[in-house]
Amino acid sequence: MHLGWFMNYAPPQWTNPLDRVNPSWSNADFHIEVAKMLEQACFDYLMIEDTLMVSDAFGGSTAATLKHALQVPKLDATVLAAAIAKATTKLGVIATASILSYPPFTLARMIASLDHLSDGRFGWNIVTSGEEQAAHNVGLDTLPPRQTRYDMADEYVEVVTKLLASWDEGAVVMDRETGTFVDHTKVHETNFVGKFYKSRGPLNVPRTPQGRPVYLQAGGSPRGRQFAAETADSIVAVAEGIEGMVAYRDDVRARAQSAGRNPDDIKVLFLLTPVLGDSAEDAENKRSKMVNTDAFITGQLGMISTVTDIDFSTFPLDEALPPLTTNGEQGSLNKFLQEGSGKTLRELATSATGFASCLPLVGTPAVVAAQMAEAMDAVGGDGFLLTTPLQHLSRRYVTDITEGLVPALRDLGVVRDSYEHDTLRENLRAF
Numbered sequence: 001m002h003l004g005w006f007m008n009y010a011p012p013q014w015t016n017p018l019d020r021v022n023p024s025w026s027n028a029d030f031h032i033e034v035a036k037m038l039e040q041a042c043f044d045y046l047m048i049e050d051t052l053m054v055s056d057a058f059g060g061s062t063a064a065t066l067k068h069a070l071q072v073p074k075l076d077a078t079v080l081a082a083a084i085a086k087a088t089t090k091l092g093v094i095a096t097a098s099i100l101s102y103p104p105f106t107l108a109r110m111i112a113s114l115d116h117l118s119d120g121r122f123g124w125n126i127v128t129s130g131e132e133q134a135a136h137n138v139g140l141d142t143l144p145p146r147q148t149r150y151d152m153a154d155e156y157v158e159v160v161t162k163l164l165a166s167w168d169e170g171a172v173v174m175d176r177e178t179g180t181f182v183d184h185t186k187v188h189e190t191n192f193v194g195k196f197y198k199s200r201g202p203l204n205v206p207r208t209p210q211g212r213p214v215y216l217q218a219g220g221s222p223r224g225r226q227f228a229a230e231t232a233d234s235i236v237a238v239a240e241g242i243e244g245m246v247a248y249r250d251d252v253r254a255r256a257q258s259a260g261r262n263p264d265d266i267k268v269l270f271l272l273t274p275v276l277g278d279s280a281e282d283a284e285n286k287r288s289k290m291v292n293t294d295a296f297i298t299g300q301l302g303m304i305s306t307v308t309d310i311d312f313s314t315f316p317l318d319e320a321l322p323p324l325t326t327n328g329e330q331g332s333l334n335k336f337l338q339e340g341s342g343k344t345l346r347e348l349a350t351s352a353t354g355f356a357s358c359l360p361l362v363g364t365p366a367v368v369a370a371q372m373a374e375a376m377d378a379v380g381g382d383g384f385l386l387t388t389p390l391q392h393l394s395r396r397y398v399t400d401i402t403e404g405l406v407p408a409l410r411d412l413g414v415v416r417d418s419y420e421h422d423t424l425r426e427n428l429r430a431f
């Protein structure tokens, strides 16, 4: 199975007395250290999440978001990707960039540069931004509805892909005899004119080591899956249990097939936040201690509020929720609500190891590894995206995974123990 890691360029765990607090976390030393640990464990990629606001969705103001450092401060993902790319040699590095942030030309240039900088290990997580406030921050009066955002994304990706293809292979000849650096016949104007975007081209960056960087996508709505099926090399997904994972992956693969793509070229990684211990009891104690705290509940409610623009602080904790919909992350909302379960808000916020995890994995590394292998057998592929169940990442949690879980997965022979290739896309397609 493939393994990815989900992280943001945000503060590490800072409240636990057992975690070393480095006030200079923002210089990325912590994040680079984590990346090196993941590379040692042969993860396919590290995906750096990103958003564009100091959210005021939870509690109607930025107070709780700032006080608890919920999704903020969060520094620019592409900048961190550059630093990690230079500190690693095999790990894939994927950064999030919203189509609302940059004109397509600027983004194409940035991601092409990152593919060069990483010698072909860069990926772009294509997001449309799902928060009203993010739209306001980039000069829009309102967030376009989901359908329009994805229509924009279709066109945006089309023009970016054309710009990335504007330099043929072999355009850079560096021929000293003729004094020619670039063969101009191999560099083409793009002349893209669409409904939302226009760009003349060519790009001023040569063809990248991967031809184009890897494309990652995360939208779980039917429209989001369609977009992913047409464009993505890998998808990061939230789904409820094995049944939900099977349905998600089968749907995306069927859509890819209809779009004329080989479904095996799209690797679907399901989000997991395992809690590991040296015995079943130890792991369960850790889990129950972790979730039954105000900080955990606030973190979960803050996170779901931020990505849905619904203020979960207004609902009583010990009652069931009314039906809810959002123009933001509908997939994450559905996962959180566990519709039909009749659970109270507190039960939803404290269930398992956090609402985002596709499976409730709590146990020793050997037991959790076996459950992951079994789930992959049932789902058919392709792997998992691991992340901390807490709001803030600790070195100890990464160690639990890289030095506990990954060796247990290796014992079962279900993960790689060395990289097959030098580029991200090749490693994704290695199996």
Ligand SMILES: Cc1cc2nc3c(=O)[nH]c(=O)nc-3n(C[C@H](O)[C@H](O)[C@H](O)COP(=O)(O)O)c2cc1C
Pocket: 048, 049, 050, 051, 096, 098, 125, 126, 127, 128, 129, 130, 146, 217, 218, 219, 220, 221, 222, 223, 224, 225, 236, 237, 238, 271, 328, 329, 330, 331, 332
């Ligand atoms: C695992 C995961 C990671 C995501 N990462 C980001 C991110 O870094 N930035 C962002 O703006 N949206 C992120 N999203 C949101 C998606 O890109 C998408 O906008 C959202 O799921 C809504 O699309 P949908 O309505 O098709 O589900 C993420 C979603 C998931 C499930």
